[in-house]
Amino acid sequence: MEISGICHDRNNMRPAVPVGNDNMRKLYHFHGGIHPPSNKTQSTRATIARAPLPAKLVIPLHQHAGETAKPVARVGERVLKGQLIGMPDGVVSSAVHASTSGTITAIDMQLIAHPSGLPNLCATLIPDGKEEWAPRKTIDYRDHSPAGLQHLLRMAGVVGLGGAAFPSDLKLSLDKHKITTLVLNGAECEPYITCDDMLMRERAAEIVQGAEMLRFMLDAEEVLIGIEDNKPEAIASMRAAVAAGGHQRMEVIAVPTVYPGGGAKQLIRVLTGIEVAAGVRSTDMGVQCFNVATAYTIHRAFAHGEPLLSRIVTITGNVMHPRNYEVLIGTPIAELVALGVALPDTDSYIMGGPMMGFPLPSVQVPLVKATNCIIASSKKIFPPPPPVMPCIRCTRCADVCPADLQPQDLFWFAQSREFGRAQAFNLFDCIECGACSYVCPSHIPLVQYYRFAKSEIHAREHDKQLADKARVRHDYREQRIEREKQEKADKLAAREKAAQAARLADAQPLTPQQQAEQAELETSRAHIRELAQSAVEHADEGTTK
Amino acid sequence: MFFSPLISKSDSVSAIMLKVLLALLPGIVLYVWYFGPAILVSITLASLTALGTEALMLKLRDRPIMPFLKDNSALLTAWLLALSIPPLAPWWMVVVGTAFAIAIAKHLYGGLGNNMFNPAMVGYAVLIISFPAQMTHWIAPHGMVISELTFPQQLDFIFHDVLPDSDTLDALTMATPLDTLKTHLHLDQPMRQILDMPIYGRLAGHGSEMVALGFLLGGLYLLASRIISWHIPAAFLGTLFVLAGIFHLADPAHYAGPLFHWFAGASMLGAFFILTDPVSSPTTNKGRLIYAAGAGLLTYLIRVFGGFPDGVAFATLLMNICVPLIVLYTQPKVFGKKGSQP
Numbered sequence: 051m052e053i054s055g056i057c058h059d060r061n062n063m064r065p066a067v068p069v070g071n072d073n074m075r076k077l078y079h080f081h082g083g084i085h086p087p088s089n090k091t092q093s094t095r096a097t098i099a100r101a102p103l104p105a106k107l108v109i110p111l112h113q114h115a116g117e118t119a120k121p122v123a124r125v126g127e128r129v130l131k132g133q134l135i136g137m138p139d140g141v142v143s144s145a146v147h148a149s150t151s152g153t154i155t156a157i158d159m160q161l162i163a164h165p166s167g168l169p170n171l172c173a174t175l176i177p178d179g180k181e182e183w184a185p186r187k188t189i190d191y192r193d194h195s196p197a198g199l200q201h202l203l204r205m206a207g208v209v210g211l212g213g214a215a216f217p218s219d220l221k222l223s224l225d226k227h228k229i230t231t232l233v234l235n236g237a238e239c240e241p242y243i244t245c246d247d248m249l250m251r252e253r254a255a256e257i258v259q260g261a262e263m264l265r266f267m268l269d270a271e272e273v274l275i276g277i278e279d280n281k282p283e284a285i286a287s288m289r290a291a292v293a294a295g296g297h298q299r300m301e302v303i304a305v306p307t308v309y310p311g312g313g314a315k316q317l318i319r320v321l322t323g324i325e326v327a328a329g330v331r332s333t334d335m336g337v338q339c340f341n342v343a344t345a346y347t348i349h350r351a352f353a354h355g356e357p358l359l360s361r362i363v364t365i366t367g368n369v370m371h372p373r374n375y376e377v378l379i380g381t382p383i384a385e386l387v388a389l390g391v392a393l394p395d396t397d398s399y400i401m402g403g404p405m406m407g408f409p410l411p412s413v414q415v416p417l418v419k420a421t422n423c424i425i426a427s428s429k430k431i432f433p434p435p436p437p438v439m440p441c442i443r444c445t446r447c448a449d450v451c452p453a454d455l456q457p458q459d460l461f462w463f464a465q466s467r468e469f470g471r472a473q474a475f476n477l478f479d480c481i482e483c484g485a486c487s488y489v490c491p492s493h494i495p496l497v498q499y500y501r502f503a504k505s506e507i508h509a510r511e512h513d514k515q516l517a518d519k520a521r522v523r524h525d526y527r528e529q530r531i532e533r534e535k536q537e538k539a540d541k542l543a544a545r546e547k548a549a550q551a552a553r554l555a556d557a558q559p560l561t562p563q564q565q566a567e568q569a570e571l572e573t574s575r576a577h578i579r580e581l582a583q584s585a586v587e588h589a590d591e592g593t594t595k
Numbered sequence: 596m597f598f599s600p601l602i603s604k605s606d607s608v609s610a611i612m613l614k615v616l617l618a619l620l621p622g623i624v625l626y627v628w629y630f631g632p633a634i635l636v637s638i639t640l641a642s643l644t645a646l647g648t649e650a651l652m653l654k655l656r657d658r659p660i661m662p663f664l665k666d667n668s669a670l671l672t673a674w675l676l677a678l679s680i681p682p683l684a685p686w687w688m689v690v691v692g693t694a695f696a697i698a699i700a701k702h703l704y705g706g707l708g709n710n711m712f713n714p715a716m717v718g719y720a721v722l723i724i725s726f727p728a729q730m731t732h733w734i735a736p737h738g739m740v741i742s743e744l745t746f747p748q749q750l751d752f753i754f755h756d757v758l759p760d761s762d763t764l765d766a767l768t769m770a771t772p773l774d775t776l777k778t779h780l781h782l783d784q785p786m787r788q789i790l791d792m793p794i795y796g797r798l799a800g801h802g803s804e805m806v807a808l809g810f811l812l813g814g815l816y817l818l819a820s821r822i823i824s825w826h827i828p829a830a831f832l833g834t835l836f837v838l839a840g841i842f843h844l845a846d847p848a849h850y851a852g853p854l855f856h857w858f859a860g861a862s863m864l865g866a867f868f869i870l871t872d873p874v875s876s877p878t879t880n881k882g883r884l885i886y887a888a889g890a891g892l893l894t895y896l897i898r899v900f901g902g903f904p905d906g907v908a909f910a911t912l913l914m915n916i917c918v919p920l921i922v923l924y925t926q927p928k929v930f931g932k933k934g935s936q937p
């Protein structure tokens with residue numbers, strides 16, 4: 051089903067901000083979706099403010115998807131603003147920089163903002179207040195090859211700022227596919243979050259220039275900027291920037307407000323009609339998607355030589371002064387909370403939105419590149435869910451699932467631990483948007499079950515791989531023994547030896563490194579399982595007590 | 596500890612069931628208007644039995660009692676069963692049917708959400724097989740028979756099986772329009788003449804057609820408030836309409852028309868309230884169409900060629916058996932695997 055764009059004539063002097071689609075572009079529809087209360091206006095009344103320099107910064111070396119960056123600063127070293135302190139390590143990794151000038155006082159394990167609640171390697175930086183920059187090198191991107199620019203982005207620590215923090219350079223490496231469309235994601239569909247909205251209102255020109263750079267690197271033909279139609283100011287400002295900059299084949303398109311319309315796959319679908327299946331790269335289908343804040347950061351990196359040192363964060367919810375702040379990476383969340391002034395009945399803090407966010411293990415954890423929003427939570431804002439009831443197969447969940455799944459069946463399989471069937475019923479197509487849980491009249495924490503099932507399946511696959519490896523090694527050893535048996539004249543002695551070797555192989559099938567790997571995996575798995583389990587138990591409490 | 600999403604729509608099982616109960620009210624009001632208050636007695640009786648049985652079973656199964664008693668699902672089963680059996684049926688039949696529905700068809704299958712069969716229809720099936728005679732105690736609508744019982748007299752009959760001296764059961768009750776039609780057709784009377792009998796009213800039975808209209812009204816409310824989707828009622832009524840239409844056109848002397856089948860018996864109740872029970876019906880839209888079309892077909896066949904007075908209950912139960920298979924073969928294509936790329 052298609053929905054046609056609403057037409058507004060640009061020359062028509064409407065008093066209201068023009069919302070809609072000047073080109074009568076055909077928009078597409080995706081299945082399902084929900085309309086939760088947006089709660090965005092609270093934090094858009096004031097302009098973006100710069101958060102004051104904190105007394106201490108804790109900069110995690112793992113803020114991106116992939117491998118932890120290798121620390122390259124020493125404890126006690128004075129670093130400059132923008133100086134590299136974490137070197138990308140491995141293909142999927144990104145650089146980390148000192149957010150201001152000061153002294154590195156520690157490089158150790160600290161609690162970070164991650165759903166697992168596990169500590170990770172961080173550099174502690176005490177600012178000297180001088181904000182003294184490391185040398186910055188501005189470039190004209192048109193003078194460089196896409197590969198060279200990609201490297202620059204990797205070294206500038208640019209990652210997706212929409213939430214996943216995937217290294218941006220990797221999304222730009224294309225092998226053979228022609229990119230037709232670059233989609234810029236300004237949809238921002240999650241309730242409460244307004245950082246992209248405010249960025250688009252205030253810094254549209256730089257976003258649009260960043261989009262131009264992305265188009266250059268991707269060699270894309272057209273740029274489609276999708277913004278949900280509940281952000282008329284942002285749409286107007288972005289349109290003005292596109293017009294003022296004379297950008298050709300770049301279009302700002304108002305898309306219907308529906309959660310999760312800001313999911314990359316959903317936005318690509320709405321704007322281009324293309325559905326990118328799970329496990330398929332969108333570039334294979336000629337389209338790539340970046341967040342508007344990422345485009346902004348790319349512009350800062352090329353045109354100003356600034357690595358990713360700060361980002362816009364919304365502080366909202368149970369606070370006196372909800373607002374957006376530009377905050378240095380590594381700032382303790384507590385500093386941001388203090389700016390918003392949390393109300394006394396605040397009982398926890400959420401990173402991200404109410405649909406996909408997670409509670410912070412502590413308000414002392416540092417802000418990272420993926421932090422788009424902090425919501426002070428209270429029983430009043432987010433009341434504890436009513437007791438869980440059994441699934442009545444009403445399929446309200448299936449009606450809203452943007453992936454066209456049957457959440458009630460997946461729930462059933464996850465609950466009865468039929469993980470194979472869950473997988474056969476496309477568990478891995480679930481984007482964990484939470485729309486199903488939102489509408490479930492039985493208040494089942496459905497997404498928790500899916501996360502649990504996914505982690506179990508991953509763990510089992512990993513186990514299987516390890517077992518396969520061990521078996522291959524064991525088989526190889528057997529073959530060798532067989533060969534030796536032939537070669538050696540003394541068959542009996544050889545056989546004795548072989549048996550001994552085989553016994554050894556049985557006893558110690560894994561190398562120490564693999565054992566360590568597995569132990570580490572076990573710990574994190576146990577933790578995830580505990581989390582998922584406690585959700586599930588929490589859910590069961592309602593029905594068993 | 597809490598988990599995302601942290602917000603939810605303020606909807607609950609009990610609110611949904613309550614809306615379904617409310618949607619039954621227009622039909623019930625018309626029932627009372629045309630047939631007197633005896634139906635209220637069976638509804639009350641069934642409700643009390645259902646709640647009692649539910650509480651007992653929950654206790655035996657070691658489940659929390661209050662949240663489940665408040666979910667209104669037992670009440671809905673009770674009301675549907677009470678509306679499917681004759682209002683003058685003896686009290687113990689209502690009790691036995693309801694208790695069987697809740698204890699066996701619902702709880703022994705795992706309780707709310709797990710029952711494979713529609714509990715109310717299981718209760719109905721048990722009663723019609725075990726006590727076929729009592730299941731014919733349908734009250735005649737007002738003005739159709741010479742003598743009518745007063746409310747106290749009705750209570751006397753329901754609870755003590757006592758009738759006023761001057762009355763016989765035959766004088767007070769009447770076969771349903773569906774039944775009458777069957778009997779008279781067997782006697783080789785032409786359809787025209789049969790349908791001209793006063794009990795047939797305008798569509799399918801004086802009084803009962805109005806009750807069916809009431810259920811249709813409630814069903815439309817359920818559709819409008821998105822408690823049910825259009826698939827089941829449309830496919831069920833559609834199939835019934837087409838089948839009845841074909842037979843009627845081919846041989847009007849022996850087969851009643853589509854509107855008769857729509858408004859006779861439990862068609863409307865089945866289309867909007869019984870077949871749409873989420874627990875025992877398919878979860879895919881395509882599956883719902885198949886399921887309801889199958890139920891329409893079976894209802895027609897049982898009514899016209901079978902031995903039971905109405906076919907909705909058995910059609911429902913038979914289609915309930917097919918649900919897992921239907922669901923398995925009607926899985927929708929997931930995002931990105933539909934082949935609908937531009």
Ligand code: SF4
Pocket residue numbers: 440441442443444445446447448457458461486489490491492493494496
């Ligand atoms: S919304 Fe909840 S109760 Fe309804 S089918 Fe889905 S999981 Fe079951």
Ligand code: SF4
Pocket residue numbers: 447450451452453454455457479480481482483484485486487496497500
């Ligand atoms: S969380 Fe998964 S199953 Fe639930 S609505 Fe979103 S994609 Fe569908």
